[in-house]
Amino acid sequence: xxxxxxxxxxxxxxxxxxxxxxxxxxxxxxxxxxxxxxxxxxxxxxxxxxxxxxxxxxxxxxxxxxxxxxxxxxxxxxxxxxxxxxxxxxxxxxxxxxxxxxxxxxxxxxxxxxxxxxxxxxxxxxxxxxxxxxxxxxxxxxxxxxxxxxxxxxxxxxxxxxxxxxxxxxxxxxxxxxxxxxxxxxxxxxxxxxxxxxxxxxxxxxxxxxxxxxxxxxxxxxxxxxxxxxxxxxxxxxxxxxxxxxxxxxxxxxxxxxxxxxxxxxxxxxxxxxxxxxxxxxxxxxxxxxxxxxxxxxxxxxxxxxxxxxxxxxxxxxxxxxxxxxxxxxxxxxxxxxxxxxxxxxxxxxxxxxxxxxxxxxxxxxxxxxxxxxxxxxxxxxxxxxxxxxxxxxxxxxxxxxxxxxxxxxxxxxxxxxxxxxxxxxxxxxxxxxxxxxxxxxxxxx
Amino acid sequence: xxxxxxxxxxxxxxxxxxxxxxxxxxxxxxxxxxxxxxxxxxxxxxxxxxxxxxxxxxxxxxxxxxxxxxxxxxxxxxxxxxxxxxxxxxxxxxxxxxxxxxxxxxxxxxxxxxxxxxxxxxxxxxxxxxxxxxxxxxxxxxxxxxxxxxxxxxxxxxxxxxxxxxxxxxxxxxxxxxxxxxxxxxxxxxxxxxxxxxxxxxxxxxxxxxxxxxxxxxxxxxxxxxxxxxxxxxxxxxxxxxxxxxxxxxxxxxxxxxxxxxxxxxxxxxxxxxxxxxxxxxxxxxxxxxxxxxxxxxxxxxxxxxxxxxxxxxxxxxxxxxxxxxxxxxxxxxxxxxxxxxxxxxxxxxxxxxxxxxxxxxxxx
Ligand SMILES: Cc1cc2nc3c(=O)[nH]c(=O)nc-3n(C[C@H](O)[C@H](O)[C@H](O)COP(=O)(O)OP(=O)(O)OC[C@H]3O[C@@H](n4cnc5c(N)ncnc54)[C@H](O)[C@@H]3O)c2cc1C
Numbered sequence: 172x173x174x175x176x177x178x179x180x181x182x183x184x185x186x187x188x189x190x191x192x193x194x195x196x197x198x199x200x201x202x203x204x205x206x207x208x209x210x211x212x213x214x215x216x217x218x219x220x221x222x223x224x225x226x227x228x229x230x231x232x233x234x235x236x237x238x239x240x241x242x243x244x245x246x247x248x249x250x251x252x253x254x255x256x257x258x259x260x261x262x263x264x265x266x267x268x269x270x271x272x273x274x275x276x277x278x279x280x281x282x283x284x285x286x287x288x289x290x291x292x293x294x295x296x297x298x299x300x301x302x303x304x305x306x307x308x309x310x311x312x313x314x315x316x317x318x319x320x321x322x323x324x325x326x327x328x329x330x331x332x333x334x335x336x337x338x339x340x341x342x343x344x345x346x347x348x349x350x351x352x353x354x355x356x357x358x359x360x361x362x363x364x365x366x367x368x369x370x371x372x373x374x375x376x377x378x379x380x381x382x383x384x385x386x387x388x389x390x391x392x393x394x395x396x397x398x399x400x401x402x403x404x405x406x407x408x409x410x411x412x413x414x415x416x417x418x419x420x421x422x423x424x425x426x427x428x429x430x431x432x433x434x435x436x437x438x439x440x441x442x443x444x445x446x447x448x449x450x451x452x453x454x455x456x457x458x459x460x461x462x463x464x465x466x467x468x469x470x471x472x473x474x475x476x477x478x479x480x481x482x483x484x485x486x487x488x489x490x491x492x493x494x495x496x497x498x499x500x501x502x503x504x505x506x507x508x509x510x511x512x513x514x515x516x517x518x519x520x521x522x523x524x525x526x527x528x529x530x531x532x533x534x535x536x537x538x539x540x541x542x543x544x545x546x547x548x549x550x551x552x553x554x555x556x557x558x559x560x561x562x563x564x565x566x567x568x569x570x571x572x573x574x575x576x577x578x579x580x581x582x583x584x585x586x587x588x589x590x591x592x593x594x595x596x597x598x599x600x601x602x603x604x605x606x607x608x609x610x611x612x613x614x615x616x617x
Numbered sequence: 618x619x620x621x622x623x624x625x626x627x628x629x630x631x632x633x634x635x636x637x638x639x640x641x642x643x644x645x646x647x648x649x650x651x652x653x654x655x656x657x658x659x660x661x662x663x664x665x666x667x668x669x670x671x672x673x674x675x676x677x678x679x680x681x682x683x684x685x686x687x688x689x690x691x692x693x694x695x696x697x698x699x700x701x702x703x704x705x706x707x708x709x710x711x712x713x714x715x716x717x718x719x720x721x722x723x724x725x726x727x728x729x730x731x732x733x734x735x736x737x738x739x740x741x742x743x744x745x746x747x748x749x750x751x752x753x754x755x756x757x758x759x760x761x762x763x764x765x766x767x768x769x770x771x772x773x774x775x776x777x778x779x780x781x782x783x784x785x786x787x788x789x790x791x792x793x794x795x796x797x798x799x800x801x802x803x804x805x806x807x808x809x810x811x812x813x814x815x816x817x818x819x820x821x822x823x824x825x826x827x828x829x830x831x832x833x834x835x836x837x838x839x840x841x842x843x844x845x846x847x848x849x850x851x852x853x854x855x856x857x858x859x860x861x862x863x864x865x866x867x868x869x870x871x872x873x874x875x876x877x878x879x880x881x882x883x884x885x886x887x888x889x890x891x892x893x894x895x896x897x898x899x900x901x902x903x904x905x906x907x908x909x910x911x912x913x914x915x916x917x918x919x920x921x922x923x924x925x926x927x928x929x930x931x932x933x934x935x936x937x938x939x940x941x942x943x944x945x946x947x948x949x950x951x952x953x954x955x956x957x958x959x960x961x962x963x964x965x966x967x968x969x970x971x972x973x974x975x976x977x978x979x980x981x982x
Contacts (some may be wrong), residue, residue: 253888253890259890441888443887555649555761555764556623556645556648556761556764556771556773557648558647558651558774559647559648559651562648562650562757565650566649566650566757568870573833573913575913575914595914596888596914596915596917597913597915600912600913601912602908602911602912603830603875603897603900603901603908603909603910603912604897604901604908604909606893606894606897607901608894
C-alpha cells in the first residue's frame with residue numbers, strides 16, 4: 172500500500188503548485204523538501220518574514236495556503252528514489268536526530284529545482300568568494316550581507332536581485348560585471364516577467380547606490396593572502412576570451428559569482444527518467460506536453476526542465492499536479508506556460524555561457540575544490556585518455572569529493588567538451604546505520 | 618598489433634608487448650578505464666584463491682605488479698589482507714586453506730589477537746589469518762600509466778567492428794577506418810563475447826554485477842583489506858542469486874570501500890537498495906564504528922565471468938592472429954600483470970613462465 176497517491180519532491184514554487192493542484196483534485200499528497208520551511212530557493216525566508224524584498228510574495232502566501240490539504244514533510248532529504256508500483260523514496264529526516272524514513276507513492280512529481288553554477292578562475296577558492304545564490308541565501312535566510320564591499324560577477328538576470336539584496340543587507344556593491352552583452356530591452360522583462368515595470372526597479376536601485384553595472388566584463392581572477400582582497404576584471408570578447416590590456420583591479424572583501432543554474436537531476440536519473448541537453452549546457456529532464464517524464468507515473472516541473480523563473484515553475488508545477496490527478500488543466504495555465512517558455516528561451520539565448528572562460532584558467536587553477544584538483548591535472552587526465560566526466564574523475568579525482576561533482580561537474584564537462592550527465596545513486600550523504608536500516612522496500616524483508 | 622579494450626587487461630598487454638619491442642595500437646569505444654576497470658576496487662589478492670591455476674597466475678602477477686610499482690605511480694599499497702572467521706569451525710577451515718596455499722608460495726600468519734591488526738573489529742570473532750602479500754592499486758591510474766609507453770598509441774572513442782583476412786588476420790575494422798595488423802587481442806572484458814562474435818568466434822564471458830559503497834574520508838580506522846571467510850565461497854559460487862559478504866578496506870586517499878555483492882542479472886545497471894542495505898549491515902557487523910560513518914557514493918560494475926571462473930587467455934582456436942585475454946571476473950586487476958606477460962611472451966614465441974593451458978580459449982567447446 173502506498174503512503175500517498177502522489178509524492179511531490181521539492182517545496183519551491185513548482186512543487187507547491189503541483190501539490191496544491193493535485194490535492195485540490197482529490198489526491199492524497201505528500202510534499203518533501205530538505206528545508207525546514209516551504210518556498211525553496213526563491214522564497215527562502217526567515218521566521219516572521221513579512222515578505223518585504225520578496226517577489227510574488229502574494230503568490231507564495233497563496234501557494235503556502237494550499238499546504239493545508241497536503242501532508243507536508245519538511246526536513247526530508249531523499250537519498251534514493253526507486254521506480255516501481257509504488258515508487259519508493261528513501262529519505263533522511265531531521266537534523267541532529269537524523270533518522271531514515273521510507274515514503275511510498277503511486278506517483279511522483281519531481282520539482283527538485285536547480286543549484287547555482289560557478290566557473291573556476293584563478294583564486295576562486297579563496298575565502299570570501301561565494302556563489303551568487305550563496306550570497307542571496309545569507310541575506311534572505313539570516314539577513315546578513317556577504318561582505319562590506321562586494322563584487323558580483325557572472326551572467327544572467329539573477330545577478331541584479333542579488334545586488335539589490337546585498338544593498339538592502341547593508342553591503343556596498345563595488346560593481347556588477349555581466350559577461351554577456353544582453354539587450355537593454357530584455358533585461359526588465361527577464362527580471363520580472365509578470366511585472367516588467369517593477370523589474371526596472373532593480374536598475375533604479377543600482378543607479379541610486381551608484382553601483383556600476385558593466386556588461387561584456389567579468390572577474391577573471393581573485394587575489395588575496397589567505398582571504399579575498401581584490402579581483403581582476405577584464406573586458407571579454409564575444410567568446411568570453413579576455414581582451415588583453417583591459418584588466419583592472421577592484422578591491423573587495425567578498426565576491427559573488429553566478430553563471431546560471433544546473434538542474435538537480437539525481438533523483439530523476441535514479442528513477443530512470445531520460446534527460447537531454449538543456450538550452451544552457453546543463454542537462455534537463457525530458458518531458459512531454461503534460462509534464463510527463465519517460466517513466467510511467469513520474470512527472471517533472473520547474474527548474475528541472477531548464478531554468479525559467481518562478482512564474483514558469485508555478486505553471487509547470489500546477490500542470491504536473493493536474494496531470495498526476497488526471498484532471499483537465501485550465502486553458503489559462505497552458506497559455507501562461509507557453510508564454511513563459513518563449514521568454515525562458517529568449518533569456519537562455521541572451522545569457523549563454525561561452526567557452527572562452529577556459530582561457531581564464533592557468534595550470535595551477537583549482538578546478539575541483541573538494542579534491543584540490545588543478546587544471547593542469549585535468550589536462551593530464553585528458554592526455555591519459557579521459558573523455559567524459561566519469562573517466563576524468565577516475566584519472567584525476569575531479570568530482571570525487573564531498574560535493575560529488577555538483578560544483579565542478581559543469582566546468583569539467585565543458586573543458587572535456589562533453590555533456591554533463593549527473594549520475595549519483597546516493598544523492599545525499601547517508602550514515603551506514605541508516606543505510607542498513609531494515610525497511611520494507613520491495614525485495615527486502617524486515 | 619591491435620588491442621581491443623583500454624581496461625587494465627588491455628593496458629597490461631599493450632605495455633608488456635611494447636617492452637618486448639612490438640608497436641601496439643589500443644582501441645576503446647569509450648575512454649581509458651571506462652569499463653569494469655573503472656568500477657572495481659583494485660585489490661591484488663592471493664588470499665582468496667585456493668591452490669590451482671588461478672592462484673599460480675596471481676602469484677606471478679603479484680611479482681610483476683611490484684616491479685611495475687617501482688617505475689609508475691598508481692597508489693600501489695602493500696597493505697596486506699586480514700581474513701576473519703566468526704566461529705571456531707570457520708577458523709579451522711581458514712587455517713586449512715592457508716596451509717594449502719602455503720605450498721603455492723602464499724605467505725600467511727594465524728592471528729589470535731585480531732585487535733592488534735584491526736583495533737576496531739567487532740569483538741567475539743573466533744580469529745583470523747593475515748596475508749602480508751595482498752596489496753592494492755588504483756586500477757584506472759595503473760591502466761593510464763601503462764598506456765603511456767612510447768610504443769603504445771591509444772585511440773579512445775573507436776569501436777572495433779570486425780576482422781579482415783580469411784584464415785589469417787590482416788586488419789582490424791573499426792568505425793573510424795581499418796587498421797592493418799597481423800594480431801588482434803580481444804581484451805574487451807565483460808563485452809568480450811560480443812567482440813569475439815564480431816570475429817566469427819566465441820568466448821563465454823558474461824556479466825556478474827557488483828556494488829561498492831564509498832564512505833567519507835576517514836583517518837585510518839580500517840588498516841588492511843578485511844573480509845569474512847565466507848567471501849571465498851561466494852567468489853567461487855555458481856549461484857546466480859545475490860551473494861553478499863563483507864569486504865571492508867581503508868584506502869590511501871581516506872575513504873573506506875565496502876563490498877562485495879555478486880549477482881547475475883545481465884547488464885541491468887539499476888541500483889538495488891536491498892543490496893546496498895545488506896552491504897552496509899554486514900560492514901557494521903564487522904566494524905561497529907562504521908555505523909556512524911557517512912556513505913558518500915556508491916558504484917556498480919559488471920565482472921566478466923566465465924562458466925569455470927577462470928580467465929580466457931591465449932590464441933583463438935580457429936582464427937589465426939586473433940588472441941583472447943578476457944573473463945577475469947573479480948580478479949582482473951590482480952591478474953593483469955601476468956596476463957600481459959603471458960600474452961607478450963606467447964606472441965613473441967617466448968616461454969610464458971607458467972602452464973597456460975587451463976586458460977586456453979578452446980576449452981569450452
Ligand atoms: C565491484 C567490483 C569490484 C572489483 N574488485 C576487484 C578487485 O578488488 N581486484 C581485482 O583484481 N578485480 C576486481 N574487480 C574485477 C576487475 O575490475 C575486472 O576483472 C577488470 O577490470 C577487467 O578488466 P578488463 O580490462 O578485462 O575489462 P574492462 O576494464 O571492462 O575493459 C574492457 C574495455 O573494452 C572496451 N570495449 C568493449 N567492446 C569494445 C569494442 N567493440 N570496441 C572497442 N572497445 C570495446 C570497453 O569499452 C572497455 O573499456 C572488481 C569488479 C567489480 C565490478
